[in-house]
Amino acid sequence: MKTFRKLMNAKGHVSAASSIMAILAGLLVGLIILLVSNSEQAFKGIVTILEGGFGGGMKGVGQVLYFATPIIMTGLSVGFANKTGLFNIGTPGQFIVGAFAAVYVGVKWTFLPAPFHWFVALLCATLAGGLWALISGLFKAFLNVNEVISTIMMNYIGMYAVNYLVKQNIYDPLTSLSQNVAGSAVLPKAGLDKIFTNYSGVNSTPDPSTVNCGIFIAIAVAIVVYIILEKTAFGYELKACGYNRFAARYAGIDEKRSIVLSMVIAGMLAGLGGGLLYLSGGNGRRIKVVDVLAAEGFNGIPVSLLGMSNPIGIVFSGLFISYITQGGNYLQRLNYMPEVIDIIIASIIYCSALALIFRWVVLKLFKGRDALLGRIFPKYAAAGAEEEELSASAAVTETDLSAGESGEGLVPPEVQDVAGEASEPEGSPLQKEDEANARDGQEADQNAEKEDE
Amino acid sequence: MGDLFSTIAFLFRQTMFFAIPLLIVAIGGLFSERSGVTNIALDGIMIMGAFASIFFINRMQSTMSGQTLLLLAILVAAAAGMVFSLLHAYAAINMKSDQIISGTALNMFAPAFAIYVARTIQENGVQQIAFTNTFRIEKVPVLGDIPVLGDLFFKDAYITTYIGFAILAVAAVVLYKTRFGLRLRACGEHPQAADSVGINVYKIRYAGVLISGALAGVGGLVFIIPTSTNFNATVAGYGFLALAVLIFGQWKPLRVLFAAFFFGFFKAVASTSSGIPFLAGLGIPSDIYKMVPYIATLIVLAFTSKNSQAPKAVGVPYDKGSR
Numbered sequence: 001m002k003t004f005r006k007l008m009n010a011k012g013h014v015s016a017a018s019s020i021m022a023i024l025a026g027l028l029v030g031l032i033i034l035l036v037s038n039s040e041q042a043f044k045g046i047v048t049i050l051e052g053g054f055g056g057g058m059k060g061v062g063q064v065l066y067f068a069t070p071i072i073m074t075g076l077s078v079g080f081a082n083k084t085g086l087f088n089i090g091t092p093g094q095f096i097v098g099a100f101a102a103v104y105v106g107v108k109w110t111f112l113p114a115p116f117h118w119f120v121a122l123l124c125a126t127l128a129g130g131l132w133a134l135i136s137g138l139f140k141a142f143l144n145v146n147e148v149i150s151t152i153m154m155n156y157i158g159m160y161a162v163n164y165l166v167k168q169n170i171y172d173p174l175t176s177l178s179q180n181v182a183g184s185a186v187l188p189k190a191g192l193d194k195i196f197t198n199y200s201g202v203n204s205t206p207d208p209s210t211v212n213c214g215i216f217i218a219i220a221v222a223i224v225v226y227i228i229l230e231k232t233a234f235g236y237e238l239k240a241c242g243y244n245r246f247a248a249r250y251a252g253i254d255e256k257r258s259i260v261l262s263m264v265i266a267g268m269l270a271g272l273g274g275g276l277l278y279l280s281g282g283n284g285r286r287i288k289v290v291d292v293l294a295a296e297g298f299n300g301i302p303v304s305l306l307g308m309s310n311p312i313g314i315v316f317s318g319l320f321i322s323y324i325t326q327g328g329n330y331l332q333r334l335n336y337m338p339e340v341i342d343i344i345i346a347s348i349i350y351c352s353a354l355a356l357i358f359r360w361v362v363l364k365l366f367k368g369r370d371a372l373l374g375r376i377f378p379k380y381a382a383a384g385a386e387e388e389e390l391s392a393s394a395a396v397t398e399t400d401l402s403a404g405e406s407g408e409g410l411v412p413p414e415v416q417d418v419a420g421e422a423s424e425p426e427g428s429p430l431q432k433e434d435e436a437n438a439r440d441g442q443e444a445d446q447n448a449e450k451e452d453e
Numbered sequence: 454m455g456d457l458f459s460t461i462a463f464l465f466r467q468t469m470f471f472a473i474p475l476l477i478v479a480i481g482g483l484f485s486e487r488s489g490v491t492n493i494a495l496d497g498i499m500i501m502g503a504f505a506s507i508f509f510i511n512r513m514q515s516t517m518s519g520q521t522l523l524l525l526a527i528l529v530a531a532a533a534g535m536v537f538s539l540l541h542a543y544a545a546i547n548m549k550s551d552q553i554i555s556g557t558a559l560n561m562f563a564p565a566f567a568i569y570v571a572r573t574i575q576e577n578g579v580q581q582i583a584f585t586n587t588f589r590i591e592k593v594p595v596l597g598d599i600p601v602l603g604d605l606f607f608k609d610a611y612i613t614t615y616i617g618f619a620i621l622a623v624a625a626v627v628l629y630k631t632r633f634g635l636r637l638r639a640c641g642e643h644p645q646a647a648d649s650v651g652i653n654v655y656k657i658r659y660a661g662v663l664i665s666g667a668l669a670g671v672g673g674l675v676f677i678i679p680t681s682t683n684f685n686a687t688v689a690g691y692g693f694l695a696l697a698v699l700i701f702g703q704w705k706p707l708r709v710l711f712a713a714f715f716f717g718f719f720k721a722v723a724s725t726s727s728g729i730p731f732l733a734g735l736g737i738p739s740d741i742y743k744m745v746p747y748i749a750t751l752i753v754l755a756f757t758s759k760n761s762q763a764p765k766a767v768g769v770p771y772d773k774g775s776r
Contacts, residue, residue, distance in 0.1 A: 037573045087553065089693070139751070145758045148493075149697040153747040156690070164740035291743070293690060301557050337572045342565030350540065350558035353550040 019306070019352060023320075026348030030340055041334045048330050049341065052323035055330040062196025062209025064319065064326045066280070069214040070095070072318035073273025074300025076218075076225055077266045079309040083229055084262035085242020090136060090151025091270040092297025093158030094129040098271025099278045099287055099294075100162040101128035106181025106279055107170045117184035122217075122275045129271015130264045132158055137263030141256040147263065155293055163289050171289070178278075178287035186281040187212040210284045214276035219315055221269065226311040238262050270297065302349050321345055460729060462604040464718075467725055469610075472717025473617035474499075474676035478695035479702065479709045480624045481668030487628070487704060488661025489641040489654075490545045491768040493556035495669045496692025497563035498534045498541075502670025503677045504567040505533035507684040510584045518587040520612055523678070527616070527671055534670020535663050537563070542662035546655050549770035560692070567686040581683040588612070588678055613675040620668065625706040637661055641764035644771040654771045669695075701754060703762040715753070719746035 030049065034042040048055055053064035074091040081088035102125035105117075112120055136154055139145035172179045190213040197208040229235040241248040241258035249255045277285055277296060303321055307313030328341030478495055485492035492498075506526040513522060537559065544555035568580045575582070593607035606614075628634040636657050639647040644654045669692065676691050677684050698716060702709030723742040726732040732742070 033569070037569075139755060139758075143755045143758055144761060145751075145754045146700050146761070149700045149754065150751060152690075152693045152697050153751045156747045157744050157751075160740045160744045164738060167740075291689075292687075302561060305554050305557060337569045339565040339569040339572070342561055343569060346558045346562035346565060349561065350544065350555055353544050353554035353558060354548045 019308075022348050022351035022354075025351040026344045026346075029347040030344035033340055033343060034336060037336065038334075041336070045331055045334050045336050045340075048334065049324055049327040049344070051330075052327035055327055057198045058196045059198040059207055059209040060326055060330075062192065062211035064322045065192070065196070065215045066209060066211040066284075067325065068318045068322035069218045070273040070277040070296040071299045071303050071321060072215075072218045072222065072315055073276060074270050074297050075303030075307060075314040075318050076222055076300075076311055077270035077273070078300045078304035079307060079311065079314050080225055080229070080269060081262060081266040082304060082309045083242065084238040084258070084266075085245070086140070086147050086259070086262055086266070088133070088151060088263070088266045088270075089148055089301070090133060090154050090267070090297075091273075091300045092293040092295075093151065093155035094132045094267040094270035095274040095297040095300075096162050096287075096294045097132045097158045097274070098125035098129035099274030100165060101125045101271070102185075102275030103178050103181055103278050103287060104165075104170055106185030107179050110182050110184070112184070114184040117182065118187050118279055121181070121185050121279055122187075122272060125275025126268045126272045129274065130268035132271065133263045133267020134260065136267075137260040140263065141259040155297070159291065159293055162287070163291070166287055166289055172286075175286070176289060178289075180282065180286070181279055183281075185279055186284075187214050187217075187276070187279050189213065190216065208283075210280050212280055214280070217276060218273075218318075221272065222311040222315045225269070229311065270300065273300075302345055305349055306352065458604075462608075464721055464725065464729070465605050466609055467721035468714060468717045469614050470679045470717075471720040471724075472713045473614050474672045474691060475695050475698050475717060476710060476713040477617050477620055477675055478669045478672035478692060479698040479713060480620055480706065481665035481672065482695055482699045483624070483628075483665075483702075483704055483706065483709060484637065484661045484668070485665035486661075486699065486767050487641040487764050488637045488658045489644060489764060489766045489769065489771065490542070490658050490662050491552040491556065492538075492541065492662065492665050492669075493553055493696065494538070494541050494559035494692075495665070495695050496688065496690065497556075497560035498537050498666050498669035499673030499676065499688045499692045499695075500563040500567055500686065501537040501673070502530035502534035503673030503684055503688060504563070504570075504582070504686070505670070506530035506674040507582050507584055507677060508571075511582050514585055514587070518585075520588065523588045523612060526674060527613070530670040530674040531667040532670070534666040534668070534673070536666075538662050538666025538669070541666075542659050545662065545770065546658050549772060552768055552770075564686045567684075571686065581685045583683040586678065586682060611675075611679055613678060616671075617675065620671075621706060621710055628706060633657075633660070638764075640771075641766055644766050648771075648773065654773075658771070697750065700763075701750060701757075703757075704764060705762070716746055716750055719749050 027046065027049070031042060031046050034045040038045075053060040053062075056063065074095055077091050077094065078088050102121045105112075105121040105124045109117070109120065132154060133151075136145075136147050136150040139150045140147045166178050170179045189211075192211045192213070192215075193208040196211050197206045199206055227235075229239065237248070237253045238258050238261065240251065241253055241255045242262070245255050245259075248258070273296065274294075278287060299321070303318045304314055306317035306321070307315070324344065325338075325341050328338040331338055331340065478499060481498075482492050482495050506529045509529045510522060510526050513525070517525075541552075541555050541559055544550045545552045571580045571582055572578050588611055590610050590612065591608070593603075593610065597603045597607040599607070626634075628638065636647065636652050637660070639652065640654050640657045640661075647657070648654050672691070672695065673688050676688050694716065698709060698712045701716075702712040722729075722732070723739070723745055726737075726739060726742040
């Protein structure tokens, strides 16, 4: 167990290091683009990006938090689905349906007493998002319809449905947006508007940011999702099902129920994100009636990828992406187009896909710890974090799972265990040192991979 | 009676405007996925292809016009798509990375890049790239005079329509009647077996991804030309729809054709509902019509998905060293 913890730590370092390197590479791409388009201002530009929200004073920081909230939620949605073996590309639909439910309740249900109004609106947003994903979940579990395609279809159906419903019920013809929600439906500011405000002019007129307690709700939800996934039997069942649907059934898990539930929970997360963004009062967002899928929905995918589907990681990656996006808005002061931020984010994502090359670089950097790392990388690269976590929490089920997948059910578990141990000898430091010298970079990866299997 | 037929002919031609780009891109996706590489980046590649080629048209239209320009633009689109898809191929094949991740990165990169470059290069800093449509063929000589077929296929048409059908035919032949096609399919089903008989899996997969890149690039251009007069850094999610059409078509060329036309038909009905007397008379709001293609596709999928024909090894990086 102790060794295992040590391994986990080392793995954490490596993933963090390779994430940071991906970010640096992405920023480098951004710098090159700035240099090509206008070389004089390029370094100023990259500083503006790095300053992020701070470029706009305290209000800017508040806006970072405000715009981080929805993408953290959609990121959690994609990440949760990913952990349970589903690819939820349907966040734009679930998000906008949730947003509509929240705004509808916020505008129409003024009979609700003040302290409950926003809460009920959020609840309805969550339920609406869940309901939207339920359809895809049922289609996947019972009719074997690929969730990628069904959620894409549900995105468009949701978008057109919301456009129609907004126009029918809560349309403000003056602005061509949805109406403002009632004051009691606006999320409490929790004092944040006091902190994140710019004061300007002689009278120091306050210019508050739109931030509200939504960011706290998003963080709290992330923690809850983490606990569900990592600390409960329910979460374990969902993950096992995602890892190998048939093995999970063999182990007595109702896999149809798990798929539906995973999808519904993912949809609820995205729907709640819609509610959190749009229940923000006068200077906040309102629903636009246009035939374009919600960007906050799709942005959940890069957020989740950058956070490596880990709920806590997703909070940070959501904040990071919102932070440099805000910096990108200030780039216009230097006559750069803010889209360079999306290019940078895309490059970061791409580089994080090239994890192998970065792990190799990290390996070089941490030469002293080569032996330890060399043993971890290949396993990580070959099987992914998921497998390790599963194998850690329950060795028995892991054998079930791997047996189910690779069709090696005939090999008794003991034999596999022995084989597994043999590949990871507890050598003396001296031996490790030798190993380190013998193995180098990718070659080491491949060697060890073979050994592992 | 004449009215009814002209409505049908109009609807059919509209259907082709929607269905042909879907068909081309889905065939592209087919090559990639049958070789074993998931290509979720189709949307981004379409945008890149459309961006490069529309920009090309924008710059060249003062010196040339008509079909020559369009054909050259198609080549530009194919080249741009191919180069862009190299990124995906490198990540997916050489680096054995998660193909969803690199595909997402490409999807994100393309529109941002298109807007950034357009706004930086164009004189007035706008992101739309305008073009003059000189490509419409009023009536194909001789063929346009054939009674029914002439009205359906050879009037008010674009050369891209015929290219789309040609691509389908070539793709079907290549896939099922050539050595390369067999190897491609083998790499998507069981790359280890293919490797064991001396096929270079990496090369074949590169070919698959590059073909998909070229076709998706062309598809982007084909989508923009008949439906718009400028390019606004988006293809309206058609890359994702093409992915859906590919799955709907069970990774088989003829079924993909059917799926593309199925979807395209409902899409055409939705976009022309106000112009068709019968549909306009029903008084159903246009937003509802717009939902119909997606709902119809979902329903058909519900009945046809029980036995998925997905290539066995799709999405799994091939590693020579593994068993």
